[in-house]
Amino acid sequence: MPPVPDGPAVTRNTLRRQIADALRDEILGGRLDPGQEFTVKEIAEGYGVSATPVREALVDLTAQGLLDSAQHRGFRVHEYSLADYRAMIEARSLVADGIFRGLTENPPENPGTPAALAGVRRRGEEAARAASAGDLNVLIGYDLRFWRELSALFGNPYLSDFFHRLRVQSWMCAVPVLRRAGDLRGRLWSGHCDLVDALSHRDAAAAHAIIASYNTDSLALIERLSDR
Template sequence: MPGTGSNGAVTRSTLRQQIADALRDEVLAGRLQPGQEFTVKEIAEQYGVSATPVREALVDLSAQGLLEADQHRGFHVHEYSAADYRGMIEARSLVTDGMFQSLVAGCMQQLNASRAAVALAAVRRRGEEAQRAATAGDLNILIGYDLRFWRELSGLFGNPYLADFLHRLRVQSWVCTVQHLRRVDDLKGYLWSGHTELVDALARRDPEAAQAIVAAYNEHSLSLIERLDADSGPPGV
């Protein structure tokens, strides 16, 4: 594991976060399957570390809703349903709708025009990378850029608690969706790619347009997940 300090030792808190990040990526990549069970000892041996930071990392991921603890047995990857995804979308919408209004009415006005343009341009570049991955149907690349896109966009709001909350929701959403999207052989044409369109709406200070873009995105993704959940997904499943 990387991340040694100046004295050559990795602090327990750093190791704990590294293990949590690595396991989250394993779940998002589909290498840890829904319902798959594992123990603290197995993960500790896999990464060549002691049990304590592993146990702490697994507890952290359980608190985030990615794993579930099995009493006296270990942990397993949480299995999400389409109903879970609907709840996540509702929660995300409550956050983003308010965020868009505030960004346009408050935060953007507090920045001068040049600073606002620079801030949005940086987010837009991240969105362009996400769009390219979505268009190519590259789910792994898309997830990374999409999470960074929303993290940076919500960061403009200036409230780290809101940004962290939305980030957790989006991680949970991706964990849920990958459990369904991995069934699709070719994802070209199925993945949302409206990132730059969303940024452009905010740059125009048009929160209603931004909300409409995200609402269409949510409707599209929920419909897809519900079809896959019912085992009657799109062609190629």
């Protein structure tokens, strides 16, 4: 594993967050497989850091549903099922609809909102390009940033954090299946900019339709690939 960036400004809390982010990326990148076990010592040695921030990072990831605590053996990457993915899709839809209604019926008064929405669109453009190219690694990074920044416009950090966690978990569930599929060009959702356009026009019905189609297609793809 690559070393975690270090320096005089790095505190234990920032190191803990860096380790947690790095391990999350390892999982989403398919470099840590579902069910794979490891210890605090192994991770600490791999990153060249002390055990304390590693243990704290692993506990954080366990609370987020990415890891399981394996008694007397350390930790293991959580294994999600197809039923879990279906439930995540349903939960994502409910949260997204609430966010869309808020953004279209009671748009934020913050004067920086148009610029923020333009920034979200740029993330969407990058995500769409990666999706069309079938580049899963790049897509996941931009997709997570897209949804995090979009949900932040709603103005409720608790809801935004919850929605981000759902997005991470659903990617974590889908990634092992998608990586076995081979060429993904043209098979991944790329409607990010269409969604931004609908929200810019305060069209909650269009936004709902875009996400409903996205969820239906994504679930169908994972179900087909899982059947193989």
